[in-house]
Amino acid sequence: MSIVIARLVPDLLGLNGSSANAEILAEYLRHAGQSVDVVTVSSPETAPGLVDVVCVGTGSASSLSPAATAIIPLARVLGKWREAGAWMCAIGTGWDLLGQSVITPAGETLPGAGIFASRADHRRARFSGEVVGEDYQGRSSAGFVNQVGEVVLESGAQPLMNVEAPGEYPGSEGLIGERLLATRFGGPALALNPHWANDIAHSVVEEAGGVFQRTAFHDRVDAHAARARDLINSRLRASTE
Amino acid sequence: MRLFLAVALAKLVRFAARLRGGGSALPGLVLLRIVPDALRRSLGSLPKGVIFVTGSNGKSTTTAMLVGILRAHGLKVFSNPAGGNLPQGLASALVGQSTLRGTVSADIAVLEVDEAYGPQIAQLITPSWVVFTNIQLDQLNRFGEPEAVFEMLQTLAGYATTGVLVNGSDPNTAALGVALASQGARVEQMSVSAEATASAQHGLVAAPLFFEDATPLDMQPTATVLRVDGSVVELATDSAQVSLAMPHQGLHYAVDAGLAVAMARHVTPDFSLSRAAQALEHSTPVYGRGEVIRYRGRDISLTMMKNLPSLQANLDSFNEPLQHVWISVDEGTPDPSWIFDVDTRAIGSVSVVSGSKASQWALLLEHRGIAYDSVVEDTATAMNTFVDSAQEPAALLHAIVNYEQMMLIRRIAGYKELEGAS
Numbered sequence: 001m002s003i004v005i006a007r008l009v010p011d012l013l014g015l016n017g018s019s020a021n022a023e024i025l026a027e028y029l030r031h032a033g034q035s036v037d038v039v040t041v042s043s044p045e046t047a048p049g050l051v052d053v054v055c056v057g058t059g060s061a062s063s064l065s066p067a068a069t070a071i072i073p074l075a076r077v078l079g080k081w082r083e084a085g086a087w088m089c090a091i092g093t094g095w096d097l098l099g100q101s102v103i104t105p106a107g108e109t110l111p112g113a114g115i116f117a118s119r120a121d122h123r124r125a126r127f128s129g130e131v132v133g134e135d136y137q138g139r140s141s142a143g144f145v146n147q148v149g150e151v152v153l154e155s156g157a158q159p160l161m162n163v164e165a166p167g168e169y170p171g172s173e174g175l176i177g178e179r180l181l182a183t184r185f186g187g188p189a190l191a192l193n194p195h196w197a198n199d200i201a202h203s204v205v206e207e208a209g210g211v212f213q214r215t216a217f218h219d220r221v222d223a224h225a226a227r228a229r230d231l232i233n234s235r236l237r238a239s240t241e
Numbered sequence: 242m243r244l245f246l247a248v249a250l251a252k253l254v255r256f257a258a259r260l261r262g263g264g265s266a267l268p269g270l271v272l273l274r275i276v277p278d279a280l281r282r283s284l285g286s287l288p289k290g291v292i293f294v295t296g297s298n299g300k301s302t303t304t305a306m307l308v309g310i311l312r313a314h315g316l317k318v319f320s321n322p323a324g325g326n327l328p329q330g331l332a333s334a335l336v337g338q339s340t341l342r343g344t345v346s347a348d349i350a351v352l353e354v355d356e357a358y359g360p361q362i363a364q365l366i367t368p369s370w371v372v373f374t375n376i377q378l379d380q381l382n383r384f385g386e387p388e389a390v391f392e393m394l395q396t397l398a399g400y401a402t403t404g405v406l407v408n409g410s411d412p413n414t415a416a417l418g419v420a421l422a423s424q425g426a427r428v429e430q431m432s433v434s435a436e437a438t439a440s441a442q443h444g445l446v447a448a449p450l451f452f453e454d455a456t457p458l459d460m461q462p463t464a465t466v467l468r469v470d471g472s473v474v475e476l477a478t479d480s481a482q483v484s485l486a487m488p489h490q491g492l493h494y495a496v497d498a499g500l501a502v503a504m505a506r507h508v509t510p511d512f513s514l515s516r517a518a519q520a521l522e523h524s525t526p527v528y529g530r531g532e533v534i535r536y537r538g539r540d541i542s543l544t545m546m547k548n549l550p551s552l553q554a555n556l557d558s559f560n561e562p563l564q565h566v567w568i569s570v571d572e573g574t575p576d577p578s579w580i581f582d583v584d585t586r587a588i589g590s591v592s593v594v595s596g597s598k599a600s601q602w603a604l605l606l607e608h609r610g611i612a613y614d615s616v617v618e619d620t621a622t623a624m625n626t627f628v629d630s631a632q633e634p635a636a637l638l639h640a641i642v643n644y645e646q647m648m649l650i651r652r653i654a655g656y657k658e659l660e661g662a663s
Contacts, residue, residue: 016378017581020608024581027608062388130575144576187578191604221607224616228600235572 002035003204006081008056008074008094009042012067016146017187018057018091024190025053025089028197031217034205042070047077050084052204058092058186061148064102064122068110071097075113085207087179087200088115091189092147095175095182096120100154116182117157118175122149130232131169131185135161136176139195142229143185145169151184165236179203192228194221244282244343247275251336265325269332273365280328280366282343283335284319289349289508290369295356295397296414297377297390298551299497300326301527304353306501306520307372311349313520314509319347326355328362349508356390359397369403372504374497376413377448377550378579387448391417404429406504408496409458410438411447418458431503432462433496440469441492441557443584446550464503469495471560478506481514485522489531491558493551531555533637536654539628541638543647546570549579552641562589563639567627569620571596573645580605588641592630595623596646620646621653 005026010019026036041047041054059067078098082088088098096102099118102110107123125148132142141161153159153175160174160183174183181196183189190197198218205212255268272279284291294304301324308320321334331352339345354362359371376390394417398405404427407418415430422428438444461479468475472490476483476499487494498521506512526532533542546552566588570577577598585605591613594602599616606613614630617623631638642650 014582016576017578020581024608027610060387144578146576187576188581188604188608191581191608192601217607221604224600224603224607228598228604231597231600 001208002037003029003053003208004048004051005036005038005053005055006041006048006051007038008054009067009070010040010057011042012063012070013059013094013097014057015059015063015186018094018189019055020188021057021089021091021190022053022055024188025055025197025200028190028194028218028221029201029205031215032201032205033213034210041074044073044077047074051081051086052208053087053089053200054078054081056090056094056098058094058147061105064093064104065110067093068097068102071113072111078113078115082115082179085179087181087204089190089200090116090182092184092186095184096122096151098182099151103149105148116175116180117154117177118151118182119154120149120151124149127169129166129169130236131163131173132165132229132233132236133161133163133173135193135195137195140226140229140233141193141195142232143183143189143192144187145173145184146186147184165233166239191221192225194218194225244276244279245341247272247279248336248339248343249341250275251332252341255333255336265333266327266329267333268336269329269334272332272336273328278365279343280331280335283339283345284350284366287319287345287347287350289316290403291350291352291366292504292508293352293354293359293363293368293371293397293401294374295354295359295371295394296374296408297356297379298547298554299374299493299500300353302494303372303374303497303500304351305527306498306524307504308351309520309524310501310505310517311351311509313516314505314511314513316348316509317346319345319350321352324353326353327358328365331362331366354397356393359393360400363397363400368401370406370504370508371398371401372406372500373398373408373414373417374500375408375411375445375447375550376417377411377446377548379548379550387413395420398426401426403427404507406431406463406500406507407458408500409462410445410496413448415458419456422458422460428458428460429463429503429507430458430460431464431466431499433466433492433499434468437466437469437492437495441554443553443557445492445496446553448550462503463506464499466495466499474498476502476514476518478502478514483514483518485518487521488524489526489558491554493554493558534651534654534656536624537628539631539638541567541640541654543650544639544641545647546574546580546641546643549582552580553583556583556585556587559587562587564589565592565631565638566590567593567595567623567638567640568599568602568642569595569623569640569646569650570598570602570643571620571645572598574598574643577601585609585611593617593623593627595620596643620649624650624653
């Protein structure tokens with residue numbers, strides 16, 4: 001039986017490589033000997049009965065409202081998948097809309113799907129730049145954030161990582177929880193941080209009673225990602241010295 | 242007197258900078274520092290005015306093509322070399338092409354203008370026309386959102402004294418045209434037929450429309466790209482139709498040609514489509530765009546990866562998947578996340594990946610299952626590895642590079658001239 005990854009409304013929430021995280025996770029699993037299907041879900045009518053992972057990307061300012069309109073009808077389906085054990089992996093605006101609420105730049109409050117214990121406020125200024133730190137397991141993690149506003153975690157929610165640089169970025173980033181991963185790192189966050197792909201993949205394979213077979217692909221991906229993160233780290237340190 | 246002294250000093254700076262092999266923007270900076278209104282004083286009274294060409298992609302090529310067409314019609318044209326599209330670049334072009342008194346012998350100016358600096362440049366020299374090539378996903382780390390570019394172009398359009406020409410086949414420049422027309426501006430359009438659009442696998446690689454319920458542009462196109470078959474392009478105006486063989490193949494070059502023809506049609510009373518076609522057929526590639534350089538006896542074609550639409554359009558123009566490609570990207574592309582949105586089926590195999598963003602490209606290649614031989618961050622070393630490992634001695638080699646790596650690679654290959662140097 002195949003592992004099913006749902007890619008949520010990629011037309012609206014797939015900016016700047018962020019919808020590729022479904023593809024990245026799928027390849028990570030396929031190279032581990034798993035059969036994987038990636039399905040696009042844009043409405044409850046096209047949603048499969050159950051999925052193993054939901055991936056959602058980020059969007060531009062003009063896509064916020066239509067994306068919210070598309071996500072809200074999916075809230076029940078998402079809740080059902082979550083109850084059945086699906087992972088939720090969300091990037092940028094997709095995370096915002098899967099949270100509790102989003103305040104638009106104009107001050108309007110949009111309801112979220114209620115999956116993540118977080119609230120987004122798009123009235124704050126944009127941050128655009130590289131960010132590095134250590135994640136909840138002390139692993140080097142990095143990415144490029146290009147997002148407007150801020151996300152506030154609700155009481156009890158755990159950040160995905162502590163931020164080490166740059167200094168102007170908030171001290172923590174993202175959200176990690178029981179089969180939940182969210183980050184403002186845009187683009188292919190799982191490619192640059194394959195340890196997160198690894199966490200999700202192992203969990204999904206074990207849940208299905210399978211065996212994750214690590215291969216040379218995973219070693220190469222780890223090595224390239226580590227080098228890319230090291231260079232980001234070096235750039236940020238050089239810019240502050 | 243002040244302009245004379247400023248131009249003289251700037252020309253001296255230009256001479257010194259060229260001896261050192263760099264500094265194409267410096268003479269312009271010097272000129273504008275001393276005479277901030279130098280552009281207006283030198284170009285403000287040209288008999289046929291000033292045309293700005295701006296947008297996400299195609300600015301340099303459209304500008305070069307328009308200049309070629311206008312010159313083929315006997316006009317003396319002042320222009321800035323490709324890439325020198327900021328105020329200092331324009332002023333440097335003026336230093337290079339003006340007399341010591343700051344006078345320019347030209348009938349018309351065609352200026353490539355950076356989309357973000359457009360309004361600022363329009364305060365230095367007022368455009369009669371503005372050509373909008375497209376609004377695509379570009380430099381999101383710089384602009385934040387593509388919507389921001391729309392607003393910049395809308396502001397710039399307000400400075401045009403005669404009118405604007407929009408690419409009517411790009412949904413966002415078309416929407417810009419609708420918005421401007423509703424405000425009473427003169428708006429002309431160039432269009433691309435559905436058949437021509439279908440000639441490229443991903444069409445015009447347009448960004449999604451940022452607005453709901455856009456009304457279509459309803460004015461008759463000044464020029465239409467009817468068909469594209471490789472490098473053969475069929476263009477039509479209201480009174481003529483022509484088939485021509487472009488020096489480069491690809492829908493995006495045909496669109497640039499259509500815009501150049503349409504703009505020339507409006508500013509040239511004796512416009513001849515056949516004369517325009519001849520000029521287009523003899524146009525040379527703009528610096529670094531599809532250019533073929535020679536290094537250690539091998540010809541290397543440089544394909545620019547400026548942003549998602551430009552790379553996709555360039556990849557779409559190849560008939561067969563490229564083999565043994567060299568990919569080189571550095572900090573000039575601060576956030577290469579968008580490469581994961583590129584349809585990479587046109588890349589069959591990769592020889593070497595280089596530059597400081599090599600690891601991020603290697604991650605894409607791994608996830609797409611595209612074979613690559615090595616990752617070598619140092620560009621000069623990678624260039625030799627690439628050439629040494631090439632199999633067929635006479636075959637054209639292909640490199641996919643960002644702008645900064647293109648400049649570096651040209652220097653390594655011994656090409657001295659700088660972009661923006663006039």
